Amino acid sequence: MTVEPGSTDCRLLIDAKRSLEDVLKTLADLPHTDHIRQQLLAVHNQLEGMHDLKRAGGAGVSFRSSSWCSKTTDVLAG
Numbered sequence: 001m002t003v004e005p006g007s008t009d010c011r012l013l014i015d016a017k018r019s020l021e022d023v024l025k026t027l028a029d030l031p032h033t034d035h036i037r038q039q040l041l042a043v044h045n046q047l048e049g050m051h052d053l054k055r056a057g058g059a060g061v062s063f064r065s066s067s068w069c070s071k072t073t074d075v076l077a078g
Helices: 008-027 034-060
Strands: none
Touching: 008 034
């Protein structure tokens, strides 16, 4: 299956998830790594959530800044 990321954000998220998948496969063969694998899986799931958000929001969602959010969302001050 080919994956064609639609944006730099998507490409980076896909790359990060693939890297974690490789680490999870490697750790699966090591004893006493359950806790580490659970933590890495939680991070993978967070990245998947970000990817879902990007897919749903398209160009209206950017992770390029430290305060990423939907460009169409207004945040009330104070």
